[in-house]
Amino acid sequence: MPKQVDHHERRESIAHALWRVVDQHGWARATMREVAREAGVSLGQLQHYFSSRAEMLAFAMEFASEQTSRRVSRSLRSLDQPPHPRDVLRVVLTEMLPLRPDSRATSRMNAAYVLEAMHDPSLRQQIGLGLRDGRAMIETLIREAMSQGHIRSDCDPIIETDLVLALTGLVPLLDLDVIEPQAALAAIDQHLDRLFAPAS
Amino acid sequence: MPKQVDHHERRESIAHALWRVVDQHGWARATMREVAREAGVSLGQLQHYFSSRAEMLAFAMEFASEQTSRRVSRSLRSLDQPPHPRDVLRVVLTEMLPLRPDSRATSRMNAAYVLEAMHDPSLRQQIGLGLRDGRAMIETLIREAMSQGHIRSDCDPIIETDLVLALTGLVPLLDLDVIEPQAALAAIDQHLDRLFAPAS
Incomplete structure (x- = not known):
């Protein structure tokens, strides 16, 4: 074809x-x-x-998200096998941050996409599906880590998933130069250290 | 006058x-x-x-942020005096989330503002100043809570400040109905519980 x-x-x-x-x-x-x-x-x-402009943006975002998935897969393959769930989450989170040369445009497009989605039902559905898929993937990871004893069993996997997703709040701080990339990485590591802390 | x-x-x-x-x-x-x-x-x-449109947006955002400050002050006055630093942080964080009737417009304007700021140097400076002020206020709160023994003294106040700010990542999740307001409040409480956990 x-x-x-x-x-x-x-x-x-x-x-x-x-x-x-x-x-x-x-x-x-x-x-x-x-x-x-x-x-x-x-x-x-x-x-x-x-x-339309909205359709072009939707395709560009889908394409960007496929490329992010590929980068995540590549980074995951370079980890010790089987990888520790903390390392998996760290790869996923760092790939979401604008730390790469092409990431400034992706961040800007993403901001535009969220803004358009608030008024465009079909974009809203697309972005919602993507976010729910990402959320489900992280929740599965966290539940597995709990069942393997890497995360305390008294954690609430739903709350922990939302807290991991909330770390995307670092993106605008990086984009607007309020924090440095090293500070964002330190924050992610601190959050993961606490999530994976042994029961006291 | x-x-x-x-x-x-x-x-x-x-x-x-x-x-x-x-x-x-x-x-x-x-x-x-x-x-x-x-x-x-x-x-x-x-x-x-x-x-210009950008100037109008900048004023509207400044005005929205003044109103948020007023709401925060009002909520802080209703706490036990002197308030516990955990309660202060909770008020600040919940006032940042789009949980009120007027908050949908504010969220949309804020998204537009960040997007415009990425290309408009004067907006960028304004939003950067606002974010740095907010960041400094939270860092002061966290340092005081550490010196008063509410937060473990081996925490890094800079990293903890960035993690609190990162919770603004819940905003787009709420705006796009990926999570419910109750889930966002539960995530904030879980984060604060961990930040204010006694030394083990």
Whole structure:
């Protein structure tokens, strides 16, 4: 199915163009016209792939989240096998933080995405599904760690999952230079140390 | 100085109009024209008070943050005196969460504000100052609680401050209905219980 592949590749190259526009000029300036210019296609061609700005953003975010998943998988494979659940959570959390060169654009797009989602039911559903999937994955990890004795059995796995997810609150602090990357990593380590502390 | 007062009142009433537009239609639709209409003034009059959308947003956020400070002060006065530092932190944290009727608009404006700030140096400076002030206030609270023996003396006050600030990561989870308000409060209580746990 070469046509299918082309279609997907073209969408990915448009997502990259959107990324560059958002990184350089911000989401507010990322019009369909501007992205078409950056991607080297006509506005009509762009509209053939994406019928709206919101749809383009939704695809770009899905693509970014696939790439994050791939980075997480790669980092997980480099851990001792089987990996300690603390190391797994640390990889997941550090991959969520804007510590990489491409992460500034991703952060900005994510902020735009959450903002648009508050008023766009289909974006809202997409982002909700993604967040619930991520939440379920972390809760499974925490429950397994509890059953293996790595986390105290009197912890509430639901509350602990929400607290791990809440650490994404470090993202805007990093983006706005309120804290340094080293401080964010130290905060994550402190939280994980406490979560994985032996029963006293 | 009645003219000064009028000027300030008019700016506040415009901020309220912006709030309503953002709550009903989202930030993307909150143009100067739309806000002028909602505030019942002409576009020219609006431009007399705010020269740009970004300036209007900056004022609305400053005003929202003043109102939050007032709510925090009111809640703090209702605590036993002198209040326990755990209760003080709980008040500050719960006031940051979108648990009130007016909080949906504030959350949306805040998301818009962070997004604009990533590209607007003066907004970036304003939001950075606000966050650093908030951070300093929480760090002072934590250092005092440590010196009074409420928090273990082997804690790192900087890391603990960043972890408390990171709990703002619960805000988008609440806004997007990924978690319920009760779950967010339970997460805050669990974090504070652990922070204020006696030395083992």
